[in-house]
Amino acid sequence: MEAETQGDWVAMVTARAPTNIAVIKYWGKRNQKLILPINSSISITLNPHDLSATTTVAVSPSFTADRLWLNGKEVSIEGDRYQNCLREIRSRATEVTDPKTSRIITKKDWESLHVHIVSKNNFPTAAGLASSAAGFACLVYALAQLMGVRERYKGEISSIARIGSGSACRSLYGGFVEWDMGKDDDGKDSIAIQLAEEKHWEDLVVIIAVVSSRRKETSSTLGMQDSVNTSKLLLHRAKEIVPKVMVEMRKAIKERDFATFARICCADSNQFHATCLDTSPPIFYLNDTSKRIISMVERWNKAEGTPQAAYTFDAGPNAVLFAPDKAKACELLSRLLFYFPPASDKKISSYVVGDVDMLAFKEVDSCFQPPEAEGTNCTRSFGELDHILCTRPGEGPLVLKDHLVDSSTGLPI
Amino acid sequence: MEAETQGDWVAMVTARAPTNIAVIKYWGKRNQKLILPINSSISITLNPHDLSATTTVAVSPSFTADRLWLNGKEVSIEGDRYQNCLREIRSRATEVTDPKTSRIITKKDWESLHVHIVSKNNFPTAAGLASSAAGFACLVYALAQLMGVRERYKGEISSIARIGSGSACRSLYGGFVEWDMGKDDDGKDSIAIQLAEEKHWEDLVVIIAVVSSRRKETSSTLGMQDSVNTSKLLLHRAKEIVPKVMVEMRKAIKERDFATFARICCADSNQFHATCLDTSPPIFYLNDTSKRIISMVERWNKAEGTPQAAYTFDAGPNAVLFAPDKAKACELLSRLLFYFPPASDKKISSYVVGDVDMLAFKEVDSCFQPPEAEGTNCTRSFGELDHILCTRPGEGPLVLKDHLVDSSTGLPI
Structure with missing residues (x-):
């Protein structure tokens, strides 16, 4: 040191x-x-x-x-x-x-x-x-x-x-x-x-869909303060709903129960954004692309009769998606690539990034229309996502040997 | 008869x-x-x-x-x-x-x-x-x-x-x-x-902004049933919040108190859409254009320090806007035309329709950027609205003399 x-x-x-x-x-x-x-x-x-x-x-x-x-x-x-x-x-x-x-x-x-x-x-x-x-x-x-x-x-x-x-x-x-x-x-x-x-549920895969348009958003610090002051639904959520949902979510994680995990995760994300909308003036973090991602997951889950994937959105339009294992993650990724192909000037290697190898994903899968898309008027929309990041649950903080400060100057390297 | x-x-x-x-x-x-x-x-x-x-x-x-x-x-x-x-x-x-x-x-x-x-x-x-x-x-x-x-x-x-x-x-x-x-x-x-x-508050002007994209929406009958079954916020709204808000809204109407009317009207619309979002699967009626209209009104109201206009949205993306009088309605209309100019192939006469005469609106007003838009990165976006309908509160049902049935055939004329 x-x-x-x-x-x-x-x-x-x-x-x-x-x-x-x-x-x-x-x-x-x-x-x-x-x-x-x-x-x-x-x-x-x-x-x-x-x-x-x-x-x-x-x-x-x-x-x-x-x-x-x-x-x-x-x-x-x-x-x-x-x-x-x-x-x-x-x-x-x-x-x-x-x-x-x-x-x-x-x-x-x-x-x-x-x-x-x-x-x-x-x-x-x-x-x-x-x-x-x-x-x-x-x-x-x-x-x-x-x-x-x-x-x-x-x-x-x-x-x-x-x-x-x-x-x-x-x-x-x-x-x-x-x-x-x-x-x-x-x-x-x-x-x-x-x-x-993280090893407790190591099959879980996380795929982050980063949405292209980056309009200025309400900071979460200011946003949540406005919500506390003006939303009539927020306190009810905090006091009456979350305590019950916490019990269910702890259990779902403990039992690696993906169906319950997915149901609560999606509902809680939607409820959080509902309280944002109930704020005065209303706060919108989800945009039309976010909603198309939600619809994509909901349509898939409904078609299969049981949750295949889950979504959650923080104070912005990007989706964080969960799949119960690598096989489902590949199916999820192929759906993302079908509905949200990269902008024409973007290579797939810079479009799907992160720990892609773990998925052993075959690019060709992304050409097929998923069965649940049939009969819907859903369109393929190029360039709505900036990139897709594959990752998974990970470890906490640790000490590294390589420093960012030059020991001779005391300034950044 | x-x-x-x-x-x-x-x-x-x-x-x-x-x-x-x-x-x-x-x-x-x-x-x-x-x-x-x-x-x-x-x-x-x-x-x-x-x-x-x-x-x-x-x-x-x-x-x-x-x-x-x-x-x-x-x-x-x-x-x-x-x-x-x-x-x-x-x-x-x-x-x-x-x-x-x-x-x-x-x-x-x-x-x-x-x-x-x-x-x-x-x-x-x-x-x-x-x-x-x-x-x-x-x-x-x-x-x-x-x-x-x-x-x-x-x-x-x-x-x-x-x-x-x-x-x-x-x-x-x-x-x-x-x-x-x-x-x-x-x-x-x-x-x-x-x-x-209707004569009680005859200054009130209603302007409906009809949004162009007409994706298939969840029917309100099915949507509200899903909300009743799955939203944890809806019942709280119905039982605890609406009864209080009803009292305030009755009073605001009785007293022609536009500031209170606008505040409650906007908050109730947002809260309704919040319960839609809290539904599983979530229901989205507002799209990005709807949100831009909301932002337009909120920005104006904030800049003036008191409500200039109010908005409400039913089970779809179209905005119903209220102005307290014709002068404010003209200002509102000029803002709509500034932020949402008609598609290039559309004449203003088929873009702004309904009871336009009552407003004595000067088209030239629509060329000016509203003061509150300065410094924001808001863009003018052509063709996002299909048309704008001007109207006002009106009378109830009445009997007409001209029939739609041919008395000799008993069939539609």
Whole structure:
């Protein structure tokens, strides 16, 4: 973790943290500052190989201020969210002894040492895939490693990530994760809990359909605040509906019951978007392409009589689709390629990306009209999707050896 | 009402009935057969000059069966909805004496006399504007006139129209109309009540933006049944929210309080569509054009700080917009023409139709970008709307002198 530089030392830790996709949605805060939600939620952590943030946090006596570089660009670290995370981690810092040099950084030292943070995503931010969850999870995890923070109770570090970005707390664990809304006013018990690790349901395949048109959307922070203030349906959802659905979803995950999982997942996504629409002024995250994807899945599921795939949409038009296994994922992918062929100037190899090999997908399958499409007036529409990303449930944060900070300059490499 | 023909007589009545647009939506039945709703609703009757059904009902001893012609085409009259309306009216028929010929048709006669029904709309069905409300209101009103039905209690005839098509009951009155959901199991008290006649708020202008793409939509009958069965939000809306909103909307109408009217009207439309989205599988009536219209109104209202216009959407993508007076209606129209100019092959005279004269609209106004559009990345999009219909609140059903049935043949003219 440590490196000598220009007569002064730099200590650093680099970590990688995954994104996650909620299957029971978080929408609405009961406390803005502490980011305490009005309902619990459940997510699936996505394979960090395909979607993750990598962050190096470095300290040195030579650093004169806390600084932050995101995806190659220095940005302000003055925002409350960063400051709150830094403060909470620093207050829990312990004495750290570097195993190589035996240099000791005391609890007192951490208070005055400035930090350089360099973070990047392995996916384009423009893809509209939530990056703040991975980013804050990674930052908090890396800082906690650097400063020797030991959890006084299970989930304490996730509660710090939560004050950076609510859903970031769920990215502290791999596999299947619940964010327990908690009861305490101080947010101590509003933490992430791993329901099952990624290997528990390793057949599950995740396919993300990234929609082309990228109009400016309502930020989820502002959107959910408007919903809390104006939607008459949201509180009913949070208080009466979600608690029951949480029980069912936990059970479905535990039993790897895809039919129940799919039913709840789709219904919860639709209900979340319903509360957005019930907001004044209404918030629209789903566009006509999103709806065509929903119809595609619903038509398929109806034709087969049992769920073949599930969909969920966050605060944007992109679909996150689930298939129970690789064979079904291939069928799902061939449907996506049939209904949403790439724009004419796009090669299939840059259209279907991510962990495509796992599917052993035969491209020729995409030429066939799925049986359930017959008799409907559904059209093939070129270029409505920007790309399709194949991935699967994945592991939680871990420490990496390669750093993003140059130990001689203390600046991004 | 009577005419001699081929040695036999034909008695007939022709009536015209208006459409109506709900501002507090009806969605969900508690009784399928009697069409009893799960919540009360409020509508505005639209000027029949612009949107209405005209229906002739004729009887003759020479008719051998009940027959029905809709918009020039004979269709089956066997459906429950027609049969139920016919049966209910016949059971209330009284002895009728023709004032001209003094011919008497007894209560007993009505039981055996067959009826020919010829009905047409003065607007294209393809426009996606609810025609069943006007149609059933007109049929039931005309039959009641023909057969001398006298209401035993106020609203009885509206309760018969209701079993033809729920919202048809509201078309039995002009102006501002409530459909009281009622309490009785037999539906006797589930009737329409006039809240105020059309002259009460005669400044109000209605502008209907008919959206071009006419994909097949979920029928409202099937859609609302799915919602009742699967939406966890719908019952909460019906039981907890609508009763309170009804009180506010009645008051807003009574006081001609456009700001409150607009706020409730938009929120209720959005909430109705939210419950559609919360249905499994989800129902989408709003498309991207609908959303652009909503954004246009919301942006304008926000910029002015107080509602300038209101929107509501039924089970389809067309927007029904309200402006508090002609001046605001002109501003609204110019905004529609700015954001949604006609397709290049369309003349403005066939694009903006209906009671355009009342607005004294200057076409040149449509060239200016509204101030609130500045700085937004909103685009002008040609041909997204098929046409724009200007109208206003209007009167209830009335009897016409010109018939749609040839008295010599008993067939449509």
